[in-house]
Amino acid sequence: MGNRVRLVDVARAAGVSQGTASNAFGKPHLVRDELREKILAVAAEMGYRGPHVMARMLRTGKAGALGVVFPDNLEYAFSDPVAIELLRGVGRECARQSVNMMIISAENHEQAVAAVNNAAVDAFLVHCYSDNNDVIAAIRRRNLPMVGIDTDIAGATATVVLDDFEGAASAARHLLECGARKFAILSLQADEDGQFGLMDARRRGAVSHRVVRERLAGYHAVLKDAGIDVADIVHVECENLSEHVRGQVTDLMAQFPDIDGILAMSDVIAIGALEALAKTGHDVPGQVRVMGIDGVARGARTTPPLSTVAQNSVEKGRIAAELALAGDNVSEPVLLKTRLLVRASSRLPDIS
Numbered sequence: 001m002g003n004r005v006r007l008v009d010v011a012r013a014a015g016v017s018q019g020t021a022s023n024a025f026g027k028p029h030l031v032r033d034e035l036r037e038k039i040l041a042v043a044a045e046m047g048y049r050g051p052h053v054m055a056r057m058l059r060t061g062k063a064g065a066l067g068v069v070f071p072d073n074l075e076y077a078f079s080d081p082v083a084i085e086l087l088r089g090v091g092r093e094c095a096r097q098s099v100n101m102m103i104i105s106a107e108n109h110e111q112a113v114a115a116v117n118n119a120a121v122d123a124f125l126v127h128c129y130s131d132n133n134d135v136i137a138a139i140r141r142r143n144l145p146m147v148g149i150d151t152d153i154a155g156a157t158a159t160v161v162l163d164d165f166e167g168a169a170s171a172a173r174h175l176l177e178c179g180a181r182k183f184a185i186l187s188l189q190a191d192e193d194g195q196f197g198l199m200d201a202r203r204r205g206a207v208s209h210r211v212v213r214e215r216l217a218g219y220h221a222v223l224k225d226a227g228i229d230v231a232d233i234v235h236v237e238c239e240n241l242s243e244h245v246r247g248q249v250t251d252l253m254a255q256f257p258d259i260d261g262i263l264a265m266s267d268v269i270a271i272g273a274l275e276a277l278a279k280t281g282h283d284v285p286g287q288v289r290v291m292g293i294d295g296v297a298r299g300a301r302t303t304p305p306l307s308t309v310a311q312n313s314v315e316k317g318r319i320a321a322e323l324a325l326a327g328d329n330v331s332e333p334v335l336l337k338t339r340l341l342v343r344a345s346s347r348l349p350d351i352s
Contacts (some may be wrong), residue, residue: 005048014042025100026064065100066090066324067121069139071129073107080240080268081296082313083127086149089317090125097325106135113138123130123324125149126156130192130208140167145327149320152210158323158330160316164211166216167309167338171263171291174307174340176226178347180261180289184220184234184252186245186273188212188265196248199235215265215293234259238269245272250280253288260288267299267308274302274345290345293338304344311338 011021015038023030024039031039068090068170070077077083079238087103094101102121104127106112115316116124118139123145130137136153145157152159190207207213220230220280238245239347249272264270270292274284282288291342292299295310316336323330 005043005046005050010039010043010046010048013046014039040103063120063122064098065102065119065121066094066321067102067104067116067119067124069104069112069116069124069126069129069135070126071106074103074105077103077105078271081298082266082268082294085296085313086127086317089314089319090321091317092314093321093325099137099325109134116142123147123157123327125320125324126151126153128209128211129153133192143325144255147320147324149316150211152333158320158326159333160320160323160336161210161333162311162316162336163338164214165218165221167311168263168265169217169222170338170340171293171309172219172222174342175261175263175289175291175346176222178261178285178289181228182232182256182258183219183223183261183263184230184236184256184259185216186249186262186264186269187216187235187237188240188269196237196239199237201231203237204235212265215346219263238265238272239257240266242268242272242275245269246276246279249273249276253280253282261292262288264290264292267294267296267306270306270308270345271298271302274304274306278303285344285346289347293337296340299341300343302345307343307346308341309338310341311336342344 006080008018011018014021016035020031021039028036040093070083077087090101102119104112104115104119106335112135116135124139125147126270127149128137128138129151140155145154148156150161187210188201189204190209190212204216207216223233224230234252236248236252238248262273264273273290277288279283284290290306292306292308295308299306299308319334
């Protein structure tokens with residue numbers, strides 16, 4: 001019979017109902033161990049390969065999976081500490097609801113569109129991706145629930161975002177309290193065009209990513225209130241890789257030696273800055289204070305330990321997955337709070 005064997009044939013041969021046979025494959029916890037082993041043994045003997053995913057979708061209307069779209073390559077998704085924590089949260093909720101997770105890299109748009117078109121999923125999560133592109137258009141055409149994470153995609157079923165404005169504002173306030181007056185902002189990538197380096201006013205005004213736009217606004221609001229003009233702040237657009245940042249910060253300090261406060265939009269960027277400052281002989285925090293955003297574990301182990309604005313990326317991912325699988329429209333964004341973690345990269349120890 002080979003590939004022509006159907007689930008009903010296996011059920012008949014094992015002497016069970018088709019529903020019990022189906023549970024042996026899809027919901028094994030509902031079938032006694034001995035009976036499940038019997039069904040699987042009969043299936044193996046008959047050459048049955050398991051339920052066909054499209055047939056199950058037609059029967060139940062559900063694929064039992066959630067699609068997660070990242071703008072970067074898959075290596076980044078499994079190496080960036082914030083992305084890893086986010087996926088942990090998504091995975092936690094998927095496990096709770098007994099569904100699987102499919103990760104789609106949108107680095108290559110043509111491949112990503114094909115993956116979206118063919119994905120056997122019940123909903124999509126879209127992480128840190130701008131609205132106006134063909135990948136998002138392909139997701140919309142699927143007419144499935146779509147939840148944006150740290151992005152503001154029009155028409156999303158729900159949106160889960162960090163309070164990036166207030167997080168960045170608290171970082172700027174803290175460095176001002178620590179005595180910093182000449183600032184550099186090390187920005188995440190502002191657009192998907194692969195451009196890095198000094199950001200002029202035109203570039204700052206054309207930011208497509210919500211996270212960058214909100215964090216710049218938070219930094220600028222606080223520094224303006226302190227009498228520091230935006231034009232006097234050095235802005236550098238960085239790739240979110242510490243090794244990439246090291247060279248940029250080395251050049252930055254050579255060109256602007258009076259910088260005494262660095263506001264980095266991620267801990268990964270801030271860690272690269274600390275490494276560059278150590279190599280060039282700058283004392284942190286005596287000469288330069290450094291702040292990150294994210295609260296990744298590695299920040300507590302840097303020299304000196306990194307001050308940062310922490311977020312709960314695991315909970316962010318879990319909430320987003322829960323909303324996506326529920327499929328309900330949520331009109332207002334779910335706004336997650338941050339907390340300030342003060343360590344030695346920003347403040348000299350008190351001497352009493």
